[in-house]
Structures are given as C-alpha cells and as structure tokens.
Amino acid sequence: MRAWKLRPARDLGLPEPERWRSLARERGLVALAANAAWRRLLRGYLALFHRLEVEGRERLPPPPFVLIANHASHLDALVLAAALRGEAGRRAHALAAGEVFFGSGAGALFSAYAVNALPVWRGRTRKGDIATLRERLVEDGLVFILFPEGTRSRTGEMGPFQPGLATLLAGTSVPVVPCRIEGAFACWPAQRRLPRPGKLRLRIGEALRFPQGTTRAEVTEACRAAVSGLQRSRG
C-alpha cells in the first residue's frame, strides 16, 4: 500500500463569489451535474436548430489537450463544448473573457457552474495566471477550449493568432487539437443580438505535438496553419 496523500481542493478557503472567478476552482458533484445538464441542453439545441455535424471526433487524444478553433461567433464555444464526450467533456474548461462572462455575480455563477469556464482578463492577465493554467492543464489533466484569435472575427475571416497559446504550452508536451467551425458566423455574427438557425459544421484535425525547443512563433504559426488547413475546399 502506498502512503496516503491528502490533497485539498486547490480553491480551499476561498469565499464563494471569489471561488467562481478563481483559476484554482475545482468542481464537486453539484457543478459536475450542472455542467452535464448544460452540455446536454447544448447538444439538443445544436442538433435541432443547427443540425451540427462533427467530423473527426476519433482524432481526439486522451486528456490533457488544448482544443483550438477559428472564432467568429458565440456559437463556437458551444459547438466545441458539445462536441466533447465522456471524460474529455467532463474535464473541458473554456477559457473565456472575464469581462463578458464573469462580470456580474450571476454571470460568474453560471459561467463557473454550468459552462465550466475559467476567466481570462483582457489586458491584465498576469504571468502567474498563465502559469496556474499550465499547471492545472498538466497536473489535473484538463482540456482547455480556447480561441487563439482572442476575439470574435467581425468579418468571418480568421484573424492573426495571439501568442498566449504558445506561452500556455511552453515547456509542456500537451497536444493541441485544431478545429474548424463553419457556419457559425452566418448564424450568429458579433453584430447580431441573438442567433438564427442554420447549418453548423465542425471538423476536428490531427493533434499537433511540439517537440522541446520549438519557438513560440513556430507554435503559433503551426496552430494557425493547421486551423486554416481544415477549411473545406470550396467548389
């Protein structure tokens, strides 16, 4: 028998509202159930109103991994969250703009319990925050959903990738899974208040693994090329 190792929750001792916004937040049964119900609801909605088609689910590696995609709509995060199943789905955390999703108390509660998002604060993400995210990704075997463009494209075209993704991955061997979402901009562009029904497609690509010594610029570029390369050839 090995020695007992008692490992308290990372967020032990944080008062509730602060805990919802904490990157150290770890979930119990209530949050797991709330998140499972939310994902079920999402799947129903996406099947019914968007006839979501997912291609390449078999290419997903076991956790931990980082799931990235082009970003043109709030539907994107919903599509990726709904596409993950089983253990990967339970371990999935969306990295979401703190100002939008964690601004109000109710918003933070919903984002923490149902969506299972972790806040990233625009312009004031400290080095320590990225280190915390990296540590959790590796040690807790999580799945992060993030959009390297940093914001929704206002035109539907993919913008440049921010360097945060490469910083997050630095020094780890965690794979990145590139995805391409099509149809989301037409259904719910940033300019619209509410989504309209319409076809959505998600293509999941081969996982990218970066050997030690790959520079951040190379990582960023390879990720962008992979997402770009999943574009359906038109014609």
Added chain:
Amino acid sequence: MTAFAHPVTVWILAATVAAVAGAAAVIGALSLSGRAAPALRRELWLRLGSWCVLLPLMLGPVLLGREWTIGAVTLLGLLCYREYARATGLFRERTLSAVVVLGILLVNFAALDHWYGFFVALWPLTVSLIAVASIPLDRPEGYVQRVGLAVLGFMLFGAGLAHLGYMANDPGYRPVVLLLLTAVALNDVAAFTVGKTLGGPKLLPATSPNKTLSGALGAVAVTGGVVALVGSSIFGGTAMGSALWLILFGVLVSVAGQAGDLMLSSIKRDIGIKDMGVVLPGHGGILDRFNSLLLVAPAAFHFILYFVGFGLSGPVRLITGGP
C-alpha cells in the same frame, strides 16, 4: 402551542436569548471601555453576528417540527461532507463521493420514514457499496485511501449525524434535541472560559495547542452538571431518571463533544489546514462549528434509546408503509 409544550423547551430558548444578550452586553462594554484590542473586538462581534444567524437556523427547525428537523440535519450532513471532501481531496473521486451523498440522503430518508430497521441496515450496506463502487474503475492505486475517507465521511456526516434527526420521531423530541444543540455550545464556552481562567498544562498540544486539561475537566463539570440538571426535568420518572444515569449522560455529552472537536482538529492537522471553510465569519467552516455534534448525536441517541427509546409508541414507516 405544542412546540412550547415542554417547560424545558422554553427554558432553553430563554437561556439562549439571555446568553446572546449577555454576550452582546459584555462585548459592548469591552468595546466602549477600550480594554480589548480592536482586532479582538472585531473578532468577537463577528462571532456573535454569526451566532445570531446560526441560532435561528439551528433552533428554528427543531421548533417547527419533525420534518423540518430531519431536513435541517440532512442539509447539515451534506454541507459538512462537502467541506470534508474538499479538504481531504475525496471530492475528486466522483463515484465514491456520489455514493456517500446517496448514503447520507438515504439514512436521513430512513429517519424521515421512521423505519429503524432500514436506518440501521444502511450503515453496513452503504459501507459495502463504498467498498465496491470504485472497483469497476480498475484503478487499484489509492483504493484504501479513497475507501477509508469515504467510509469515515459517511459514518460521521450520514450515519452518525442522522441520529439527531431520528430523535424527532419521538413526540417529545424538542427539549432533548435543543438540550444537545445548546449543551455542545455550552461545552465549548465552558472549556474556553475555564481553561483561560485556570490555565495549567495543555491537553493535547500537538493536536490542538490552545486546549488545556483544566478547560476539558471544567467543561465536563459544567456541561455534565447542566445536562444532568435539565435532563432530570426531561427524563424524570423514566428508567433514566436516577441521578447516576443523568450525571453519566451529562458527562457523555461533554466528553463526546470534546472528542468530536479533537477529531476535527486531528483531521485538520493531518491535512495541514487551519479552518475547514470560510462560510461562518469568526468560526471558519460549517464543520468548525458543528464538529462537537458529530459524536454527541449517536452517543446520546443510543444512551437514551437504551433507557427510554424514541417514539416507540408512534406510527412507523410513514412513507414506505409496509409492516
């Protein structure tokens, strides 16, 4: 009103209100005279404020009725388990955690149903389920730890604590439950006050550095005496009514209360944390406040059951029917 039918119920409520008012007066005097440091004053006011919220939540359900009492005990058990699971890391074992929660719900349901056979059967049955539930995961590493933690969690916050709710099946439960709730609080206060006044050798310095032997013995004398005295009004005329049994009951409540406190201290020391949570300002977590009750509930229940019994005359299996 039936809630206040027994004079002991009224006495305990009056004494509780008087104690809170008295504490407010003392802290107020300390604040006005400027004798206590600002940090201590703030701490004292916080504690008193927490008590003003807690006491109605603790005593209210007991006065409202059987279902309320059992419901409150169920909620308390779940909240205590949540803190315990997060502190020990057991919450990451979601299968086992779900089994413990199920066990806590079922054992309280058995109390609500007034079905003693099921209530008792659930202790070994839940433990058996905990022992097998994580085997299909095919992850033997850490088996003894997770099962050990889960069994302790269920026995303390489910099986043990549910005895407090089960008492409500007796039509005359109110004075007994109120006596236990207030006695464990009195126990803490007596140990603190006597220990601070007399000083002397530490009780178990590695487990809980602030507790003294004099405080522990003083608490046994004070709580034991008060419980025996009040108990004579509740149990007078029954097999438990003799002075010997009543004093023994009082000593049992005090010793079990202090043992529960030391048990939680041991858990916290082992993990290396100070408080179990931050829910109650001035107290810490729910468990930091209710630790004494965990062992008092089953100990007092079976002591009373041996001499007097609980609700032996009342209807049983209220929900499930059956024989």
